[in-house]
Amino acid sequence: MKILVAIKRVVDYKASIRIKSDGCGVETSNVKMSMNPFDEIAVEEAIRIREKGGASEVIVISMSGEVCQETLRTALAMGADRAILVKSDTEIQPLAAAKILKSIAEQESPGLILLGKQAIDTDNNQVGQMLAGLLNWPQGTFASKMEFHENGVSVTREVDGGLETLFLKLPAVVTTDLRLNEPRYISLPNIVKAKQKTLVIIPIESLEVDVSPRQQTLHVTAPLKRRSGVRLQDAAELVTHLKKVQVI
């Protein structure tokens, strides 16, 4: 079984967010970029499945500009076998991303597609579910545990009320949550090895899928700042204040 893992290059989770002065978006130049943390968990899970003999090959895919090769190389250094970059110089929205992944899945026939449950830039939480719908495959979203059985996988999902476990027939789409695993550190020899691995660049036009935007971002603004508050001496003073503002 092949595993396809979709990854996205995003502003690093520790970087501070600056809004462009013309209000058209968030500044991404001269900002540290890295692999979306949820996708890193997806790559790690795929590699662990292969290491346990549950998969023959881990293919990572991203849809972005040339610079995204760096992010794909990171996944290769973690242990993925080969990479595909669907090259696009314009923003790819979730439905378009799902259509591109469907097209690649039809070429590669993976038994499992893993994705992070959401990207920490646009926070959409959509692509995995959309892809599963387009392929008519089962979906296991927000996964914190996966267990393989014959012809299927049990996926434990983090839901609002607690945990829910589903059985999915393969092939399936699984989106990863934070507690599924802890991604490994990358060693120097593996960074060197990753340079030798195959990274194929496919122009987005060659896939002949409809990637037209369905949403237009009119502008981006900073959220309202909270007024800074007061430091209190002790619990008694706190209770007095809370009673004064009538919240207790």
Place this chain on the structure above:
Amino acid sequence: MKILILAEHDNQVLKRSTHHTVTAATELGSEIDLLIIGSDCEKVAKQACLLQAVKRVLVADDTVYAHQLAENAAALVAEVGKQYEYILTGATTFGKNILPRAAALLDVALVSDVIKIITPDTFERPIYAGNAIATVKSLDGIKMLSIRTTAFPAAKEGEQAVATLQKISERIPNALSRFEYQALTQSMRPELNEARIIISGGRGLKSAENFHLLEKIADRLGAAVGASRAAVDAGFAPNDYQVGQTGKVVAPDLYIAVGISGAIQHLAGMKDSKIIVAINNDPEAPIFQVADFGLVGDLFKILPELQNELDK
């Protein structure tokens, strides 16, 4: 404007996310239908009829929908929803699981986590963990939205049913997935999404046992108990306690953060609370930048004092 709302429920009661979504829908139009997908869910349907803003309650009651799995539920949403101009649901794990799949089946985009309706096709939504707000215009014929429940008040239920009940006989089997089991946290305290007061603990609590200190205060205040990601990862609290960008987004009247440093991911989930209290031994902790009231000191000393003061 014909609006369809996918209701969230557990076959027994209608979840409050639905009430908040109804309020968002009333800003778009008055022809609001509610879709209930479940099994043995007559009680939910009856309750839904009490929502004053809802015109029709559509009920698909069949054993194939017992666990509301995305594979057939999304297919039904797409089938019923194609006659509507809007399809809405709450941006909870339930809505986030089903609605994007239904959107793909209808070949339309979805606007996630709507916090404001500006015009019938333009919406505000947070991006980058709430560090930026995007104004987004939908270009599709059918507009699909998931609603951030904290941004809209809950619609009220009346004494008498106003909506008409209509059965949907469409039965879509699901051969792709099946429900195995669930482990839901049982608690007598209010749910995080609905609590007026929340007391949350972070890594500073140091152990699962120490969470009892919070629970005692929570019970005294009628509050819910939450946790930061760090506390959940460390095993101090179950996953459904998590407040933050990737956990629950809450906006109670009072949020008390105990031993929480205030990582961006956590702030994204609680910074719209009306009053924020921070208790932390690090005076430089970012949580103090959003707190209305801050107490710097050892939480193991402050919490018992707070308990005493509240008992006075």
